[in-house]
Every structure is written in structure tokens, then in C-alpha cells.
Amino acid sequence: MSGLAWQLGTVVAITPETPRAKTFTLRLPHWQQHRAGQHYTLRLTAPDGYQAQRSYSIASPPEQTGEVAFTVELIDEGEVSGYLFEGVQLGDQLEVRGPIGGYFAWDATPQAGPLLLVAGGSGIVPLMCMLRHRQRSGLRNPTVLLYSSRTPEEVIYQQELTAMAQADPSFSLQQTFTRQLPAGWAGYQRRLDEAMLGEVLGLLPAAPQCFICGPTGLVESAASTLAGPLGLPASAIHTERFGPSGT
Amino acid sequence: MQNSFFNRGFQRKRPAPTGHVLPPGQYETQDFPVLSAGPTPRIKPAQWSFGLTGLVQTPQQWNWQQFNHLPQQDFTVDIHCVTQWSKFGTVWRGVSLDTLLDAAQPTAEASHLMAHCYGGYTTNLPLTDLRDGKAFIGLLYDGQPLAPEHGGPARLVVPHLYFWKSAKWIQRLELLSEDAPGFWERAGYSMYGDPWKEQRYRDDDEDLAAQAP
Ligand SMILES: Cc1cc2nc3c(=O)[nH]c(=O)nc-3n(C[C@H](O)[C@H](O)[C@H](O)COP(=O)(O)OP(=O)(O)OC[C@H]3O[C@@H](n4cnc5c(N)ncnc54)[C@H](O)[C@@H]3O)c2cc1C
Numbered sequence: 001m002s003g004l005a006w007q008l009g010t011v012v013a014i015t016p017e018t019p020r021a022k023t024f025t026l027r028l029p030h031w032q033q034h035r036a037g038q039h040y041t042l043r044l045t046a047p048d049g050y051q052a053q054r055s056y057s058i059a060s061p062p063e064q065t066g067e068v069a070f071t072v073e074l075i076d077e078g079e080v081s082g083y084l085f086e087g088v089q090l091g092d093q094l095e096v097r098g099p100i101g102g103y104f105a106w107d108a109t110p111q112a113g114p115l116l117l118v119a120g121g122s123g124i125v126p127l128m129c130m131l132r133h134r135q136r137s138g139l140r141n142p143t144v145l146l147y148s149s150r151t152p153e154e155v156i157y158q159q160e161l162t163a164m165a166q167a168d169p170s171f172s173l174q175q176t177f178t179r180q181l182p183a184g185w186a187g188y189q190r191r192l193d194e195a196m197l198g199e200v201l202g203l204l205p206a207a208p209q210c211f212i213c214g215p216t217g218l219v220e221s222a223a224s225t226l227a228g229p230l231g232l233p234a235s236a237i238h239t240e241r242f243g244p245s246g247t
Numbered sequence: 248m249q250n251s252f253f254n255r256g257f258q259r260k261r262p263a264p265t266g267h268v269l270p271p272g273q274y275e276t277q278d279f280p281v282l283s284a285g286p287t288p289r290i291k292p293a294q295w296s297f298g299l300t301g302l303v304q305t306p307q308q309w310n311w312q313q314f315n316h317l318p319q320q321d322f323t324v325d326i327h328c329v330t331q332w333s334k335f336g337t338v339w340r341g342v343s344l345d346t347l348l349d350a351a352q353p354t355a356e357a358s359h360l361m362a363h364c365y366g367g368y369t370t371n372l373p374l375t376d377l378r379d380g381k382a383f384i385g386l387l388y389d390g391q392p393l394a395p396e397h398g399g400p401a402r403l404v405v406p407h408l409y410f411w412k413s414a415k416w417i418q419r420l421e422l423l424s425e426d427a428p429g430f431w432e433r434a435g436y437s438m439y440g441d442p443w444k445e446q447r448y449r450d451d452d453e454d455l456a457a458q459a460p
Contacts, residue, residue: 045253079260
């Protein structure tokens with residue numbers, strides 16, 4: 001990982017996902033195949049030499065060769081997300097280094113067993129990479145995504161996730177909303193809790209590999225509930241926390 | 248190419264007032280708060296001596312005059328107290344621990360130290376944390392002799408750890424083959440005290456065990 005060189009990617013697509021999330025697709029001169037769940041470090045340099053670095057999970061599957069996509073949520077007063085939202089246009093260059101990380105990673109191998117994915121907010125990004133990778137590989141291992149959002153408007157990749165679930169009975173999409181519900185919503189309408197996690201776990205035929213990503217509080221409570229009362233072995237639970245990052 | 252590259256229109260968003268980064272949970276202070284467990288010992292330089300003992304090949308003992316003849320250096324460092332203040336760019340003059348340890352030559356088994364102080368205060372440190380320019384015995388602060396309330400005439404300064412490790416009124420460093428808790432550590436404080444990991448209390452040390460090679 002320390003051996004990875006910085007490279008200048010060119011922005012070839014900017015896709016609005018929600019009012020506060022955009023996907024930036026970069027074409028890389030030295031593309032390297034990643035594992036689903038890994039991330040890149042992005043570095044911004046000001047004309048006066050000031051630099052800021054932040055981590056961004058890879059949204060695009062490893063099958064999408066030559067480019068990587070990052071989905072970035074706009075953070076109030078955010079230094080890097082704010083610049084990406086307001087300052088970056090098609091054709092611009094961004095400096096990145098990656099892929100990084102080996103622990104929060106999943107490979108679509110034929111032996112892959114059941115999968116439980118738990119996301120909060122932009123924590124969906126690395127899990128979406130796993131789902132896209134799984135889909136491209138034609139894998140049908142039993143998979144559940146439990147995705148918590150505050151409002152319907154804030155759900156990233158809603159259409160793609162819905163289509164994926166409709167096309168593939170081995171994939172179950174479970175959503176919960178904590179502040180505002182979609183019209184006619186009959187599903188979960190609260191924060192993740194033991195009952196909810198127990199129910200989604202029950203949709204799987206056997207104990208799954210589990211990937212949890214989102215704000216620190218959600219990740220902590222989901223992981224400790226799954227490992228504690230719900231009895232999953234700690235070694236089967238992988239977590240990634242998206243807190244504000246220092247430099 | 249990389250040296251000349253910049254992102255058009257990008258600039259620092261929150262000009263850090265002093266150009267420094269605060270560890271988590273800390274706030275910046277301009278003054279120099281004093282915190283001690285007991286009354287301030289007042290040690291006259293003539294009474295002061297400093298030694299390196301324990302697992303060393305050549306135990307050392309310097310009096311004030313001898314110590315002041317050792318090579319001195321200037322250090323500008325940020326300091327972080329566990330009570331949550333941080334002070335940026337403090338300026339010291341003192342003797343590097345590298346100079347002192349080179350004179351004493353720790354034995355192969357030496358891995359930790361206990362700092363012993365006038366007044367009875369103790370605190371523990373790994374030997375590697377005092378090496379390679381990371382620590383010094385401070386004699387002058389801001390160009391002035393170190394005031395007694397700040398540990399004068401001489402204190403240990405280990406800026407990359409919480410400041411309770413920077414023992415005031417330093418008297419002796421004892422080299423040991425294993426870690427043992429000092430004064431605050433026995434009272435439940437972290438055995439290591441990394442401000443960037445917020446290792447304030449013993450409970451915060453769990454990740455130390457997990458990280459041990
Ligand atoms: C492995 C990993 C993967 C990640 N993947 C993604 C991803 O896929 N998508 C994504 O959107 N994010 C992701 N993140 C988070 C991302 O790295 C950034 O933390 C995020 O984009 C915010 O950065 P920023 O520069 O916009 O905000 P920052 O400028 O860092 O600010 C973040 C928050 O802290 C506050 N703040 C910071 N400094 C100060 C200060 N001095 N005073 C007052 N308030 C302050 C700000 O107001 C803001 O609310 C990931 C993080 C990690 C660790």
C-alpha cells in the first residue's frame with residue numbers, strides 16, 4: 001500500500017445521485033484491479049501548496065477496467081467534498097492513490113457463501129461495489145442488503161438497487177427510514193435494532209459473511225448486536241467507519 | 248508533473264489559526280496551565296543532579312554545572328495535556344535524550360524507563376519513545392530558566408505523548424526490562440498516552456494490545 005504511486009485521473013463522468021451525493025468517474029493512466037470494498041486516497045492541492053487528503057471507497061466494480069468511480073456525499077462545511085461538489089468539472093484532473101485496504105474486501109468467488117450487507121447513508125458505496133461485482137460475476141449466493149437512510153431523497157443508487165432485487169431472487173433489498181418515509185411505505189421505519197437485524201439475518205439460509213459500513217454509531221451498534229445477542233462469530237463481521245477524517 | 252499540479256480553485260477551508268492540527272478532544276490555549284499532583288518542589292540548581300541508572304552499561308550522574316556543559320539544542324514543539332489543552336509552538340532549550348542515552352549505553356534488555364522526580368512523582372515510558380530526537384531534558388522555556396511550577400530547574404519533555412509523561416523536577420531515569428506503571432498510571436491513566444489516539448485512561452489502551460507486533 002505504501003508503494004502505491006499518486007496518479008492523475010481524468011474526470012470522465014459526473015453523475016448526480018441525490019441532492020447531496022454525486023458520483024465522479026475517473027479514467028486512470030495506471031488502473032489497477034481492486035477488490036470490492038477497497039478505497040482510494042484523494043489528494044487536493046491548492047495553488048499555494050496546501051494539501052488535503054481524504055479516503056473514498058470505490059463504487060465501480062473491478063470489472064469496469066481502466067476507471068474508478070467514487071460517490072461522494074456533500075458534508076456541510078466539508079473541505080474536500082465541498083470542493084468536489086462545486087469545483088470539479090468534466091475533463092478536470094484529480095490526484096489519487098490506490099487501491100488501498102484488504103480487510104474490508106469481498107471477492108465474488110464461486111465458493112462465496114451468504115452475505116449480509118448493512119449500510120448507513122454513504123456507507124452504501126463500498127457495499128454497492130460488492131453488489132455490482134457479484135452481479136457482474138453472475139453469482140447467486142444468498143445476499144441481503146439492509147440500508148438505513150434518513151429520507152427517501154437521500155437514498156443513493158435507489159433505482160439500481162431496486163432493479164437488482166427485482167432481477168435476482170437471491171438478492172433481498174431491505175430498507176429502513178429514520179426521518180421521512182416514502183409514500184405508502186410499509187417497511188422498517190426506525191434505526192437499526194436487534195429485532196430488525198435478527199429478521200434480516202433470518203432471510204439467509206446460513207450464517208453469513210457480514211460487511212457493515214456507515215457512520216460510527218450505526219456501525220458500532222450493528223456490529224455489536226450481530227456479534228453479541230445474534231451470535232455471529234466476530235471473525236465474520238467486517239466494519240468500516242466513515243467519520244470526519246483529520247489529516 | 249506532480250510538483251506543479253494543483254486543483255484550480257481549491258483552497259484551505261478553515262485557516263488553522265496557528266497552522267497546527269489539534270488531536271481529538273483537545274482545545275488550543277495560549278497560556279501555560281499548571282497542573283501538579285501536589286505542592287511544587289523548589290529545587291535549587293546547586294542541589295539538583297540528574298542520573299541514568301538501571302539497565303545501562305555506564306550509569307551516569309551529572310550535577311547542574313556538568314549537565315549544563317552537555318551539548319544543548321533548541322526545540323520548538325506542540326504539547327498536549329490530558330486535561331485537554333494543547334499549546335502550539337512552545338520553544339525550549341535542552342539536552343537531547345539521545346545525548347544522555349549514548350553516554351549511558353542501555354543494555355540489550357533495556358526496553359522501558361521509569362522517570363523518578365524530586366517530590367516522588369514517577370511516570371513510565373518505552374525506551375524507543377525517547378530516541379531519535381523525540382525527547383529532551385528542558386532547561387530553558389521561551390528563553391528563560393524553567394520556572395519551578397513548570398518543573399524547573401529541569402524537566403523531561405516528550406512532546407508526542409500526553410504531557411503527564413513529561414515529568415517535572417526530573418531526578419533520575421531508571422532503565423528497565425519491562426513496563427511498569429508510574430504515579431498516574433497506577434491511578435488508571437493510560438500506560439502510553441498517545442494524544443492522537445486519545446489514550447487518556449487505561450481503558451483506552453485496548454488497541455495497544457491489539458497493535459503489539
Ligand atoms: C475508508 C474510508 C472510505 C470513505 N469512503 C467515502 C465514500 O465513499 N463517500 C463519502 O462521501 N465519504 C467517504 N469517506 C469519508 C471521507 O473520507 C471524508 O471524511 C468526507 O468526504 C468529509 O471530508 P470533507 O473534507 O468534505 O470534510 P471535512 O472538512 O473533513 O469536515 C468534516 C466535518 O467535520 C467538521 N469539521 C472538520 N474540521 C473542523 C474544524 N476545524 N472546525 C469545525 N468543524 C470541523 C466539518 O464541519 C464537517 O462537518 C470515507 C472515509 C473512509 C475512512
